[in-house]
Amino acid sequence: MPTLHWVGKDKVVNHHHDVAFRLLDKKYEFKADASAPPNSGDNRIIHGDNLEVLKSLLPEFEGKVNCIYIDPPYNTGNEGWVYNDAVNDPKMRRWLGNVVGKEGEDLSRHDKWLCMIYPRLKLLHRLLDSSGVIFVSLDENEINHFRLLMNDIFGEANFLAQIIVQSNKRGQTYKQIAKTHEYLLCFGKSSLSELGELSTEGTNLPNKDKFGPYSARELRNRNPKFGRFNRPNLFYPIYVRPGEVDEEGNYFASLEKHADSIAIEPFNSEGIESCWRWGDPKVKKATEPSTTQYLFARQTREGGWRVFEKYRKESVKAKSIWFDTKYISEQGTTELGRLGLGQAFEFPKPVDLIVDCLELCDNDEAIVLDSFAGSGTTAQAVLKSNAQDGGSRKFILCETMDYAETVTAERVRRVINGFGENAKGAALGGSFSFYELGPALFNEEKNLNEEVGEAAIREYVAYTENIPPEEKVDQNVGRPASKISPYALGATETALWIFYYERARVTTLNLDFLASLNINALLAAGGRRPELFVIYADKCALDKDFLYSHGITFKRIPRDITRF
Template sequence: MPFRPLVPDQPKGIGPVALDGNLIVHGDNLQALKALLPHYAGKVDCIFIDPPYNTGNEGWCYNDNVNAPMIKEWLESNPIGVEDGLRHDKWCAMMWPRLRLLYELLGDEGTIWVTLDDNEIHRARGILDEIFGEESFVCQIVTQSNKRGQTYKEIAKTHEYILVYGKTPFSVLHEIETEGENLPEKDDFGKYSARELRNRNPKFGRHNRPNLFYPFYAKSGFTDDNGNHYVSVEPFEGAEEIFPLNSSGGESCWRWGKDRSRARTENKSTEFLFAAKTRAGEWRVFEKYRKETIKAKTIWSDSKHITEQGTVELGKLGLADLFPFPKPLGLLEDVISIATSDDALILDSFAGSGTTGHAVLEANRRDGGSRRFILVEMEDYADNVTAERIRRVINGYDFEGIQRTEMLRERLNWRVLSNSEELVHKVEGIENLHSHEFDRIKKEVKDGELVVTGEKAVADRADGLGGSFTYCTLGDPVELDKILSGETLPPYSGLGAALFHMATNQSLETGNIREEDFYLGKADGQQVWLIYKPDLDWLKSPEAALTLARAKAFAATDPDKRHLVFAPTRFVSQKMLAEQNLPVEFVPLPFALYRIDRS
C-alpha cells in the first residue's frame, strides 16, 4: 500500500488545525495507520479496536454496512459469507497488517484492547501472540453484551470478549476508581487516602524516566491547619530538596510529571500533594487520593457495558438511526480508567460511532485531564456520525426527537414461528411491564428479526464538554511501493519532502537539505534527518542504520533541539538513547520501504 499523507479539512473540525491534538481521520485504516506512523510511532498509550467479528452472516461487512468503494469492489469479487471456506483466512489477512502497524504505534508502557466474539477470538489470539509475544498477553475479559441473549440459538449467547495485550513488560494498568466511603483521612476538601508520589515499581527510575526525576521543596513547620507540609516544585527560602529516592538511596522517579505537579501546587494548597518526614527524618511527598480503587475483574456484567446502552446514548445525541450497535460509553470509560493516565493518547482505528472519542472527552471533564484521541473511520459516516458525535459532545446540542430503547430482538425461524404464541406472550409481557415508560411500544420485522422498541418523545439541552479536534482525509499516494524491488528509487529530496510533510505537516525548504550528512530541515523546534541513498545495495547494508555514533553526531549539531531520524533500521534502542541523554527519536521508514531482518 502506498503512503498517503494526512490532509486537514479545517471546516469539519473544531478549533485550529493541530496534528498533535485530537484527530479524526476519514480513510482506509491501513493507509491511515501508515500515515500516522511518522507522527506517532511508539507514542500511543492505549489502543482500543472493535474490528469486524466475521460472523459469516453479513457477506463480510464492516460495522454491518459496507459503503467504501474500494472495499465494496473487493467484496464483489471476493464474497465472504458463511459458505466461504476462506473467510477466516481473509479475516486474518485483513487484521495482520493492521495489528502490525498498531504494534509500531503503541508505546512501551501501552496496552491494546480488542473486542471480538467466538468467531475469531482464537485466531486473534494466535495473531496477537505472534506480533506482541505470548508473554505480553494480559487477560481475556468476558463482557455481558446482551442480557436476554441471542434467543434464536439453542443456548442464548449473552457475552463477547476483550483481548488485552501489553507492548512490553513495562506496560502499565491501573485499578478502577470507585466512589467509596472507606477513605481513612479527611481534610477541608473531603476524604482521602495518602499515597506516596514516588513510583514504587522497581522497573522505573531516573535511568529510563529522566523527565520524572526532579526535586520538590518543603520546609519544616510550614504546614496547613491539619499539620500537612506545603510542597512546591519551585525552591523557596528555607526549603529542603526532596528527590524520589528509594529506601536504599537509589534514584527512583515520581508518578507525576513536573508540569502536573506545578499545576497542583502553585496555589500553595495541600489539596492534592503534601510532604511529611519519616521517623528517620527523610522527606516523602504524598498524593491525596480521593477515590477508592479496586482491581478490575475478567468478567464485566454491569448494565453500563451492554450494547443496547450504547444505542440509548447515541439516541440522546440524535444519531441512533444512523449507526447500529454502537459500543457503550461505560465500556470505554472503564478501559480508559484502567489503561491510561490523565495525559494519555488513545487510538481507535475502527472508530464506528466515535464512542472512544466521547469517552476520552468525558474522562477529561471528570478529572481535568489532557487525554487525546485519534479516531480512524473508513466509511461514509465518518463525517455525519463519527465526527458529528464529537462535535455535539464538545459544543452541546438541543435534542428534540424520539428516544428509542430496544426491548427485544428475536430472529424469526421455523422453530420460533411454530411457537408463535410464546413469542406473542413475550411481547405482551414487555408491553404490560414497560408501556408506562414510553409513548408507544413499536413492533417491526426487519432483516428477518422481530424488533420491539420503546419510543419516547424528548426535548432537552445537553451542555458541551469543550475541547477541539482536527478532521483529516488522506492525500494522494506517495509512490514508494516499487522501491522494494529497486525498480524505482526516488531521489533524496523527493522522498525527503514526502516524509518531512508527514512528520511536520509543513513543506520542505529544499535549499536547507544537506544530503551528504542526511539532514532534511527543521520545524517546530525539531531537526529532521533522513538516512537514505537511492542505492539498493546501500539500503540493504549496515550503513543505512541509525547507530549510537550517528545519533551523537546528529544531536551535537543542536543539543537543545529534538532530533527526528528516519532510517530503514537502527542498531541502537530508544532506551539507550535516553540513557545517553540524546534527544534523538528513531522513526522507521514507511512500511512500503525496507524492513531489514537482522536476526
C-alpha cells in the same frame, strides 16, 4: 508456542510492508463554540482504508500511541448491518483478490477475517508506545483465533487480561444458550506495559474518620500458602497498650514494646500461623505518628486481637468479569439516540466501556487510537474522560466506510458543542481536524510521485532515515545543519543527511557539490565534522573508494528510498 495457520497467511504476514504510503489530506478543522468548556485539541478523524491510514500515521506516530481501542467486525456472517460484519463487502473482496490471489476465492469467512486483521495488527503494534496497551472487543466467533494472533504479534508474555463483558442482560434467547457476554482482550506492547485501577468515587470506602474515608482490611495475610514457614520476615509481633484508644475506640498499634503491652501475632482464628501483609519497616513508618490514620487494632468478642489497615485509595483493581449496567449494548444505542443519530448506526459500543479502558491505561495525556472508529464512541469517551479528570488525552479515529463524515464526525461535533434541549450543559468542548487519504508517495512504477511536493518527500525520507525530530532541519530552521546546505535534512553529533533533490533537473553527487557544503557552519557552532554523510542524489560521479574513505553513503533517488 502454538501458532495459527490459515489459507492465505503466507500472503499477508509481510503485506504491511507493501501497503502504499499515502499522505493525509486535511479537509477542515472543527472547533467548539466559545461557550463550550475547554477540552483537548489536535484530535483527528481520518476517512479512508484503515490499513493505508495506519501506514500513513507511521512517520508522525510510530511508537507514540499510548492506548488503542478497536472494535473490529465480529465476523458473525451478518451482512445486513451498516458495518458489514461478514468481511465480504466489495472493497474487502477486491483487496483479498489483489493480495491473496486466486486462492482467496475459496477462503472461508474465518480465513478472510484473519487475512484482513493481520496486517492491521502489525501496523498497530508499530504505532503503540513501549508502555502502551491495546484493548480489543470481540465475541466467540474469532476470539480464539485472535488470541493466537496477538500472541504471535505482541508476544504471549505481554498478555494482560481477557475480560468477560456482560453486553446483554436478557441474552440472545434464539440460541440454545442465551448468550449474554462479549470479550475485551488486552495486551501490552512490552514488559513496561501496566494497567491501572478503576475509580470508585469512594464507594469502596464505607468508613470515615478525621483523616477521611477508608475501608478496614485485616493486615494478616489470609492466603494459607503463606506463613512463618516461608515468610519468616513477615512474622513478628505488633503491640497495643490497654487504654490507648482513639475517639472511635480503635487501639493504637506499634512495634514498640512496653511492660504492659499486649503482643499480637498473625495467627488465624484456629490458631494456625500465617503472616502479615506488610514488613515491619512499613508498619514502623505507618505507626510512627502515633495515630490510627493507617493502622489500628481491635479485640474480638472471643478475646483475640486483630490488626487492620485503613485502605484509603478510591480505586480498585479491575475484575475479569464486567457486569455493570453501563456496559450493556443498549447503553451505546441510547447514547447515540440522545445525540439524534440513533437510526444512523447499529450496535455502537457503550461510552463508559471505553472510558474504563482509558482509565486502565492510566495516562491522562494519552494519544488514543481507534482504527475501526464506527460511530465515534472512542472520541466521545476521550472527551468525557478529559472533562471528568482534567486530562488532555487526544484521539485519532480511522474509519473506512463512507459514513466517516455523516456519522462519525457528526457525532463528535454534537458531543463537542452539545445537542438537544440541554445542549450547552451536555457540551464537552474540544476540536478535531478531518482528513481524507491523499495521494501515494510512490507511483505505480515505484518511483517518487513528485506531485506530492518536496516538503512531503523530505519529511518521508527523514522518517525512513530515523532522523530525530529535534535534529530535522525542516522543523529547526535555525540549527547549524540548515546553514551547511539548503538540501540538508538533519544532523546529529556523528551524522549528516543531505537530500540533493530538484524536481526540474537531475542532480549529481560530485566534487563540486561536496565543495558547496559549508561544514564550517557546524564547527563554528561548537560541533565537529560528521563521521557519516548520507547523501541522496539522482547520480553519483564519485567512485566507491572515495566514498568509503570520506565516510559517504550515496543513495539514489528514488530507488534507494526505503518503502516502509
